[in-house]
Amino acid sequence: MPDPTRRHALRGAAGLAVTAGAFTAVSPSRASAADHHGGPAPSPAPFDFDEVYRGRRIQGRPSGGGHHHGAGYAVLVDGVELHVMRNADGTWISVVSHYDPVPSPRAAARAAVEELQGAPLVPFN
Helix, strand or coil: CCCCCCCHHHHHHHHHHHHHHHHHHHCCCCHHCCCCCCCCCCCCCCCCCEEEEEEEEEEECCCCCCCCCCCCEEEEEEEEEECCCECCCEEEEEEECCCCEECCCHHHEEEEHHHHHCCCCCCCC
């Protein structure tokens, strides 16, 4: 059998990565369920949440839309919608903390509150 080429090695590595990614999507680890901010593990989407976090009211609930990147999930900070997006790996980001993926919409709302540092959330149109 001839020696493997770089193309064969890359094709094999890509196949392995796809297989590992599919396995992770089917059976996520407990570590990924931990809250980004050190608190108890948040409820997985699409469960509702409504709490006061650092003096700000954060809410999350399924929305009927589903046409946005948030996969039909609405997150509010003090009644103003926080645009969220679910990534392919199951993590969530928001317009406020776009480069810091978190495990849930609740964690995205909490990260946004921390990033805002008391400033109001401006509606994103």
